[in-house]
Amino acid sequence: MPDMASNRLLRRRPRSLLILVFAAALTSLQCNGSANTNAPSPAKTAPENAVVGKYGYEVVNKWPHDPSAFTQGLVFLDGKLLESTGQEGNSSLRSVDLQTGKVLKKVDVPIPYFAEGIALLNNKIYQLTWQHRVGFIYDAQTLQKVGEFNYSGEGWGLTTDGRSLILSDGSNRIRFINPDSFQVTKTIAVLDGNRPVGELNELEYVNGEIYANVWHEDRIAAIDPETGRVKSWIDLSGLLQPGDVQDPEAVLNGIAFDQASNRLFVTGKLWPQLFEIKIKQ
Ligand SMILES: [Ca+2]
Numbered sequence: 515m516p517d518m519a520s521n522r523l524l525r526r527r528p529r530s531l532l533i534l535v536f537a538a539a540l541t542s543l544q545c546n547g548s549a550n551t552n553a554p555s556p557a558k559t560a561p562e563n564a565v566v567g568k569y570g571y572e573v574v575n576k577w578p579h580d581p582s583a584f585t586q587g588l589v590f591l592d593g594k595l596l597e598s599t600g601q602e603g604n605s606s607l608r609s610v611d612l613q614t615g616k617v618l619k620k621v622d623v624p625i626p627y628f629a630e631g632i633a634l635l636n637n638k639i640y641q642l643t644w645q646h647r648v649g650f651i652y653d654a655q656t657l658q659k660v661g662e663f664n665y666s667g668e669g670w671g672l673t674t675d676g677r678s679l680i681l682s683d684g685s686n687r688i689r690f691i692n693p694d695s696f697q698v699t700k701t702i703a704v705l706d707g708n709r710p711v712g713e714l715n716e717l718e719y720v721n722g723e724i725y726a727n728v729w730h731e732d733r734i735a736a737i738d739p740e741t742g743r744v745k746s747w748i749d750l751s752g753l754l755q756p757g758d759v760q761d762p763e764a765v766l767n768g769i770a771f772d773q774a775s776n777r778l779f780v781t782g783k784l785w786p787q788l789f790e791i792k793i794k795q
Contacts, residue, residue, distance in 0.1 A: 516556075542642075548792075566706060567746030571751070571791040575677035578615035579781050579788040581759075587632035587716060588671060588768035591654060594618065595770055595788075598632040598641050607650075607657055609642055615788065618761065621657045623650070631672030631716055633679055635693055640679055642669030663696045665689075666688065671717035671726065675739065680724060682717055686710040686772035688724065688742070706734065711735055711744060718769035720778065725769050732766055733779075748793055750780060759784055 579585075595610040598607035605623035610616065623629045623641070630642035638660070639652040645668055651661035671682040678690040678699060690700040704711045706728070713729040723745060724737040732751040735744045750766055764784040771778055781788040 517670055536783040549695075566744055567795065569746055569748045570754075570794040571748065571750055572791055572794055574777075575790040576787050577613050577790075579785050580610075580615055581616065581784055581786040583767040584763075584783045585716075585781055585785070586783075587641070587704060588629045588718075588770040588779065588781065589632055589634045590770040590772040590777075591733050595779065596632060596634065596654070596738075597768070598629045599630050600644065600783075602626055602628050604681045605643075607632065607639065607652060609657060612788075619657050619661070621652065630669045631682070633674040635674045635679065636674070640672060640674075640693070642672050642681065644669060663726075665691065665696065670729075671715050673719045673724065674718035675719050680717060680739070682711055682714040682718065682726060684715070684729070686712045686714065688714065688717075688737070704737055704742045704744065706735070706744040706747075716745075716769055718771050720749065720769075720771045725771075727765075727767050727769065729767075730765050734769065750791070752786070753780070753789055753791075754785065758786055 554563050555793060582598045583597060585597060586600040589596040593612060595612055597608045597610050599606045603625050604626055606629065607621045608617050609619040611618055621772045626648055628644040630644050632639055632641045634654055637654045639654050641650045641651065646666055647666060649663045649669065650659055650666065651663065652659050668683045669681065670684045679693050681689045681691055686704045688704060689698050692699050704714060711728065714726040715729045716727045718725045726735045726737060726741050728735060734748040734750060736746045736748065738745050761784055764782060766782040768781040777790055777792050779788060
């Protein structure tokens with residue numbers, strides 16, 4: 515998603531307000547002496563949190579990544595990576611050589627669009643835009659644009675389970691969209707225990723789970739696509755070395771899975787490297 519500090523502040527302000535309102539309400543309840551009867555029972559939340567796995571990683575391989583690519587979507591196809599890059603004026607769809615990071619083919623996304631997540635389904639690439647409520651469809655082999663589609667709200671991350679397009683919009687909600695009608699068929703709310711997990715960004719469907727970057731965090735949530743429950747957290751902190759990136763927006767934001775060889779790739783916005791990692795349980 516976006517990179518502009520002002521947008522971030524705008525987004526956070528209402529949340530801060532909500533927290534204040536919530537805190538005030540809680541204080542009021544406590545003053546009334548009724549907090550104990552209204553507060554969620556700790557016994558109810560503890561077992562749900564207890565089953566959430568906490569995983570680490572090991573680096574299997576690392577390769578160069580274009581440090582000017584503001585990565586918003588990553589997909590593996592036939593030994594190469596498909597990558598969507600964002601920012602108005604710098605947005606693109608690319609085919610990238612895995613081992614050299616060299617851009618083999620590139621289609622520019624014109625101003626004013628800010629490209630976001632991509633998904634590969636039925637030999638087509640679907641690409642979101644951040645706030646324009648329009649997506650682009652390309653032939654996966656030629657990267658030639660073959661169509662457009664529309665959706666409501668913002669577009670952040672996109673993946674597929676082989677049937678639906680699966681879309682994140684920066685909230686804790688994930689929408690399942692029919693790739694023919696573009697109607698929403700299902701929406702899940704992502705929860706870690708009872709806590710909503712917002713700012714879900716780049717997505718990847720991996721062995722029956724939805725992996726989601728959380729914006730500005732070095733971790734991925736592995737989500738149950740039926741219930742929205744976070745089944746585990748994958749902590750990816752420490753992938754980059756100090757000084758590898760300078761920009762505060764150069765955050766983890768790229769997950770691709772090669773199902774045939776069970777390989778998982780991750781990178782980030784403006785990251786100089788792309789990593790193949792193995793999750794350590
Ligand atoms: Ca992806």
